[in-house]
Amino acid sequence: MTPLDGPRLPAKSGKxxxxxxxxxGYGADGNDLIDLGQAWRDLLPDTAFVSPHAPEPCAGAPxxxxxxxxxxxxxxxxxxxxxxxSPILxxxxxxxxxxxxxxxxxxxLAGFSQGSMMALHTGLRRRKAMGAIVGYSGILIGPDDQPLSVLAPEITARPPVLLVHGDQDQVVPPxxxxxxxxxxxxxxxxVEAHMRPGLGHGIDNAGLRLGGDFLARAFART
Structure with missing residues (x-):
């Protein structure tokens, strides 16, 4: 099993x-999202952040x-x-x-695009429910040509989920x-869902605020 690692940010409070x-997402690496942690550090001062590199080199992005x-x-x-x-993650x-x-x-978990797919797939199958999942520009994966209801026997955890997507996304359709x-x-x-007007395949400032506020509320509940 390939071990994962990537850039980290310690908790701002020191605890x-x-x-x-x-x-x-596909074709990026852990450096692509770690700066989101910088944006959320004031809101989540007791939170550490880590952004692992996915386990495989990408054929479509050398x-x-x-x-x-x-x-x-x-x-x-x-x-x-x-x-x-999923077992690697x-x-x-x-x-x-x-x-x-x-x-x-x-x-x-906070995932973007393919990372959002992984966050939902893995997070809903953990032995215990985590605090929250935030998915940007992703999709809940199921077997092709079957309704998502067939996933029910596999779902072992039901953490609160936030989904954010751009209505102009040309990579993962709105x-x-x-x-x-x-x-x-x-x-x-x-689940809470937000469609962002005028946004393509990315994360805008409003989506960033939605994600940070959602995590703060979720952690406060736990």
Missing amino acids: TRQLVVFLH YGRQWFPLTFRVHNERWDGARQA DAFLDAELKREGLDDHALA MALPYSLEGLNALDVP
Whole structure:
């Protein structure tokens, strides 16, 4: 199993009580999202941040990484890819919690694009529910040509989820937001969703504020 690692930010207060793990998109690496932690440090002063590099080199971006391949030509490509990558991410999360002396309720995942897919796939299958999941420009993955309700037997954890998507996204279509929202509702996962007007495949300042506020509320509840 390939170990993960990446850039880190310590808790601003000097005392780590929560941990946010960033999961980057296809063709990027952990450096792509770690600065989100800088934006959230004042709001989450007791939170440490880590942004691991995905386990595989990316065929479509020579200097980037991928959680799983994307060719858009293979049946169940995302489903099979997420299932293969999830144990690697799971092991990393367990190791990070042990490293910080924290329980799952003090953990949150914040993913972008393919990283959002991984956050939802792995976070809903943990042994215990984490504090929160924030997904930007992603989608809840299921087997091709099957309703998301077929996932129900696999769902072992139901943390609160925030989904944010741009209505001009040309990479992961905007319809992914209502599709994922409907699926999470059917699986009894608490979810809040926001479509950002005029936004393409990215994270804008409003989405950044939504994510930070959502995490602060989730950690306060736990």
